[in-house]
Amino acid sequence: MDRQTEARCEETLDPEDWESMRALGHRILDDTMDYLETLRDRPVWQHAPEHVRVHFEGPPPLDPEPADDVYREYVRYILPHQVGNSHPRFWGWVAGSGTVMGMFGEMLAASTDAVSGAFSYVSNNYVEMQVIDWCKTLLGYPPAASGLITSGCSASNLIGLAVARNAMAGFDVRSRGMTDAPQQMTIYCSDETHSSVQKAVELLGFGNDALRRIPANEFMQIDVAALKVAIKTDRANGLLPMCIVGAAGTTNTAAIDDLNALADISAEERCWFHVDGASGAWTAIAPGYKHLVAGMERADSLAFDLHKWMYLQYPIGCILVRNAEEHRRAFSLTPTYLAHGEGERGLTGVDVPWLADYGFELSRGFHALKAWMTFKEHGTARYGRLIEQNIDQAHYLARLVKDAPELELALPVSLNIVNFRYTRPDLDDARLDDLNKQIEVELQERGIAVPSIVSIRGRKYLHIAVTNHRSRQDDFDLLVREVIRMGDELA
Numbered sequence: 001m002d003r004q005t006e007a008r009c010e011e012t013l014d015p016e017d018w019e020s021m022r023a024l025g026h027r028i029l030d031d032t033m034d035y036l037e038t039l040r041d042r043p044v045w046q047h048a049p050e051h052v053r054v055h056f057e058g059p060p061p062l063d064p065e066p067a068d069d070v071y072r073e074y075v076r077y078i079l080p081h082q083v084g085n086s087h088p089r090f091w092g093w094v095a096g097s098g099t100v101m102g103m104f105g106e107m108l109a110a111s112t113d114a115v116s117g118a119f120s121y122v123s124n125n126y127v128e129m130q131v132i133d134w135c136k137t138l139l140g141y142p143p144a145a146s147g148l149i150t151s152g153c154s155a156s157n158l159i160g161l162a163v164a165r166n167a168m169a170g171f172d173v174r175s176r177g178m179t180d181a182p183q184q185m186t187i188y189c190s191d192e193t194h195s196s197v198q199k200a201v202e203l204l205g206f207g208n209d210a211l212r213r214i215p216a217n218e219f220m221q222i223d224v225a226a227l228k229v230a231i232k233t234d235r236a237n238g239l240l241p242m243c244i245v246g247a248a249g250t251t252n253t254a255a256i257d258d259l260n261a262l263a264d265i266s267a268e269e270r271c272w273f274h275v276d277g278a279s280g281a282w283t284a285i286a287p288g289y290k291h292l293v294a295g296m297e298r299a300d301s302l303a304f305d306l307h308k309w310m311y312l313q314y315p316i317g318c319i320l321v322r323n324a325e326e327h328r329r330a331f332s333l334t335p336t337y338l339a340h341g342e343g344e345r346g347l348t349g350v351d352v353p354w355l356a357d358y359g360f361e362l363s364r365g366f367h368a369l370k371a372w373m374t375f376k377e378h379g380t381a382r383y384g385r386l387i388e389q390n391i392d393q394a395h396y397l398a399r400l401v402k403d404a405p406e407l408e409l410a411l412p413v414s415l416n417i418v419n420f421r422y423t424r425p426d427l428d429d430a431r432l433d434d435l436n437k438q439i440e441v442e443l444q445e446r447g448i449a450v451p452s453i454v455s456i457r458g459r460k461y462l463h464i465a466v467t468n469h470r471s472r473q474d475d476f477d478l479l480v481r482e483v484i485r486m487g488d489e490l491a
């Protein structure tokens with residue numbers, strides 16, 4: 001084959017016909033805007049039926065298919081069977097709801113196939129660092145702290161606890177490994193703490209047994225007196241109490257630990273103070289409620305999400321670490337092919353720190369862009385008002401529940417989560433558990449609303465986490481009406 005023919009045979013993944021691909025792009029954007037504008041008119045959630053599951057079996061597609069057909073398949077088999085968390089009546093677990101500009105941000109980041117973390121003289125890294133700086137300012141965290149945008153709070157907890165481990169171990173964990181630890185290190189949290197903390201503890205080699213789950217008090221906060229006793233007992237037994245994990249908003253009830261008390265105990269006991277503020281950290285920007293997270297700013301590391309209460313598209317979380325040098329020391333590792341030195345400018349030079357030195361990933365998506373664009377589009381004061389609105393909505397729903405004789409609140413609402421159940425005097429707890437589970441399933445299957453179910457003190461409750469910027473008071477009125485109607489029907 002001569003060179004010219006050979007060159008003609010070379011392939012690329014760019015469109016052969018840019019015009020028709022452009023037309024498809026316009027159609028996708030139009031359809032997407034229609035979808036978002038009319039969310040409220042559709043069922044919240046629709047189960048993917050058996051034929052849809054079967055559709056996704058089969059071998060890799062060896063030969064090309066027209067791009068329009070691929071999109072048509074998405075519209076037919078994927079789009080209708082979403083979890084539904086962008087819908088105004090999605091309140092299950094603790095989820096985000098996304099924004100239009102957030103979608104544009106992800107699309108723009110994808111359009112340049114942007115990488116964030118290395119090659120630090122590119123704008124992407126300045127954007128990420130600005131978003132981190134904005135988070136520090138908004139959450140009242142010290143400006144000298146370091147930070148990293150992550151894929152979510154699980155990753156943020158892992159990073160925070162890794163820094164804590166290396167800083168507190170008293171030996172070089174990175175060189176010598178955990179098997180060389182002279183003392184077993186112990187970590188303290190309430191028994192309401194999220195499972196991602198346990199995963200982090202296991203991954204970091206402490207072992208689950210090292211995680212001391214201190215019982216929660218009547219408000220579902222860590223029992224501070226019991227915590228003090230546990231630390232003293234462990235120390236007396238020759239163990240090394242290493243870290244206290246405080247919750248700024250638990251998953252089940254949005255309980256916020258007494259963060260000032262935990263900061264004091266951490267200081268007295270020379271423990272690292274980590275706060276898991278997955279969604280609750282953002283209470284700090286709600287003018288009427290920010291006092292609830294007082295003390296959070298004293299954390300040595302603060303983990304939180306922006307894909308829950310800051311309403312951004314998944315994935316985006318963040319970790320902040322008070323001592324930037326400890327943070328860098330836990331992760332910085334520079335192979336020769338990525339060598340970079342302060343002040344150099346060139347393809348691999350730096351004029352700002354490489355973000356890859358602050359986490360376990362090298363290649364990372366440019367998720368900071370959607371945060372930067374939406375924060376600017378709406379202004380952060382509006383986010384504060386929206387978070388306040390969600391908390392007010394949770395209190396509104398709690399009032400509706402209290403006013404309905406058929407309904408029962410699990411406990412007073414502390415923030416943005418309402419747990420309640422349908423109840424009848426002639427039914428015992430086991431029957432009520434089944435009934436409320438059935439109500440949850442029916443609400444979801446009929447596309448009316450998506451709550452989830454939690455167990456609190458051995459009883460099952462419908463769980464409504466209000467982290468949705470599209471919810472209106474009417475949506476909560478409808479929820480209460482439907483739960484009562486369905487309970488009466490099913491009981």
Ligand SMILES: Cc1ncc(COP(=O)(O)O)c(C=O)c1O
Pocket residue numbers: 094151152153154155194196249250251276277278279305317
């Ligand atoms: C309190 C808490 N911490 C951590 C996480 C984990 O966050 P992510 O799902 O973003 O990894 C969650 C998730 O719901 C949570 O509620």
